[in-house]
Amino acid sequence: MQARSIEAQLQIWLKIGSAVNLNYLNLKVSM
Secondary structure, three states, rough: OOHHHHHHHHHHHHHHHHHHHHHHHHHHHHH
16 A cells, blocks of 8 residues: 555656756746
8 A cells, every 4th residue: 555655646746847847948948
């Protein structure tokens, strides 16, 4: 159970991180 929850958290963090990186790249390009 714990391993599954850790995997789920990692996937969520990866999704958040990729979204933040995309927004950051868009800001750099627009500037």
